[in-house]
Amino acid sequence: MTLLEIKAAVDAGHRVHWANSGYRVNRDRLGQYLILFTRTGDAIGLTDQTGTRLNGAPDEFFIGETAEEAAQ
Incomplete structure (x- = not known):
């Protein structure tokens, strides 16, 4: 996935993971x-x-x- 695809998926409410399901990409309240x-x-x-x-x-x-x- 590209950086833009990852951000779009997270913003759309999808569960995006890295390497395995134990690592999850989140957006915090500061937008990071x-x-x-x-x-x-x-x-x-x-x-x-x-x-x-x-x-x-x-x-x-x-x-x-x-x-x-x-x-x-």
């Missing part, structure tokens, strides 16, 4: 996109300080199932 490790709450920025290069390979980001989809 973060990669959150769900078990500990630790987070890093989605991009480097320039805001242009992902902190992870583009092919490692994916959209996961929503709770409703998983229940079906």
